[in-house]
Amino acid sequence: MNAKNVLILCNDYNAPFLSVAKEYASYLNNTDHDAIVVFLKGQKDPAIENEVSAKKVIFLEATNKELGGFKGKLTEQIRKLHHQYQFQFIVAHRYRAIFIATQLKDIQVFGVCHIDGNFKRLSRKLYIRFFGKNLTLIGVSKAIRDDVRKSLPFIKKEKIVHLYNSLDFETLRASLLDRSAAKKALAISETEYCFINVGRLHEDKDQATLINAFALALPQMPQARLYIAGAGRLESALKHQVEKLNLQEKITFLGKVPEVFRYLRAFDCFVLSSIREGLPVALLEAYAAELPPIASLCSGNTEAIEDVTEGFEVGHPEQLANLMIKRYEMSPVETNQLIRRLNDKLELSFTNAAVKAEFWNIVDPKTN
Known part of the structure; x- marks a missing residue:
């Protein structure tokens, strides 16, 4: 039987979308479907191409101008690819990809929304209503x-569903360095x-609250140190904040570390201070490393840590400081109990196998 092609359309391959492309392509493994992965933006990169397990990886190398407005050139490119590969359906990540995919007529599109506020704009509401x-x-x-x-109350609820991100935890864990290394x-x-802390140095990740919380907690954590891995526009401001608090000897900016997840076992606690996720x-990835987490109680974070550990209100350094002290003082027995809860949560909700089954239930309920 000839394989059926599925288009996985991504805005780019910056984090986390390379992981997302790999994740969704993997859901087609051992089925009669093949993945054709298309990145709208980003230069062709053989390393990226090799990393994605797909029948074909295509880089459209779109300019910012081409990604704006009605995206006519990109839509025509996708239409030609559809003519060539005869896609069974399209999985589109982020609004730009959703907009382009829905320009094709008579093909089912599954638009994946990764952050809140996707459809607050009136123009987007109207587009979805009519197209x-x-x-x-x-x-x-x-x-x-x-x-x-x-945001879209005119759409039937059954047409707006949820599907958790997943990771191949077995493969991921095999690639982790041991603690000493x-x-x-x-x-x-x-x-x-x-x-x-791992993430862009950006307002959404709110490392400023994390730094303030660490400063509050430090007197009760004499052997503690905070590492921040990532790059972004707030780097200078955050480093200035650290200098004002005279914490240069206690807070280290690692910059952008390639495959930073491989080094997570070097640490004792993962902290996510985001205002939105x-x-x-x-x-x-921290779960894969069995790294005890602390996370803000924003959108997706709340679901990720539910039944695992408590969180803190967004933008509250005092609450975060208390949790950091609590984690610092946690006994080995308590730590092991937390890790068991973490692994239970992982197996129930976030493994590739668990999410793959849910994916096919959404795109083709007849298979279940």
Whole structure:
């Protein structure tokens, strides 16, 4: 039997969308479907091409101008690919991809929404109302699903669903460095208790609250150190904040670390201080490393840590400081209990196998 082609259309391959492309392509493994992965933006990169397990990976290398407005050139390129590959359906990530995919007529589109507020703009509401006949929207958490339903009340609820992000945890864990090797690679002391934050240096990730919380907690955590991995426009402002608090010897900016997840076992606690998240891949990677988490109670974070651990209100450094102290003082027995809950949550909700079954239930209910 000839394989059926499925288009996985992504805005680009920046984090987390390379992971997302790999994840959705994997759902087609061992089925009679093949993935054709298309990145609208980003230069052709053989390393990216090799990393995605797909029948074909295509880089359209769109300019910012081409990604704006009605995106006519990109739509025509996707239409030609459809003529060539005869896609059975399209999985489109982010609004730009959803907009382009729904320009094709008489093909089912599954639009994946990774963050809240996707459809607050009136122009987007109107577009979906008039051109979303063949569209099903998928939030990466129940919170994102509910946000989309609130924004688009004219769409039937069964056409707006949720599907968690997943990871191949077995493969991911096999690639992790052990604790000693990871510490050596990052020049981290064996005697410190190390907190790690991973993410863009951006308002959405709110590292400013994390730094303030660490400053509040530090007097009760003499052996603690905070590491921040990531790059972004707030780097200078955050480093200035650290200098004002005179914490240069206690807070280290690692910059952008390639495959940072491989080093997570060097740390003792993962902290996510975001003000908004869909379902954070970085947190799932911390789960793979069995790293005790602390996370803000925003949208997707809340679902990710439910039944695992408590969280803190967005933008509240005092609450975060208390949780950091609590984690710092946690006994080995308590830590092991938390890790067991973490692994139970992982197996129930976030493994590739669990989410793959839900994916096919959404795109082709007849298979279940």
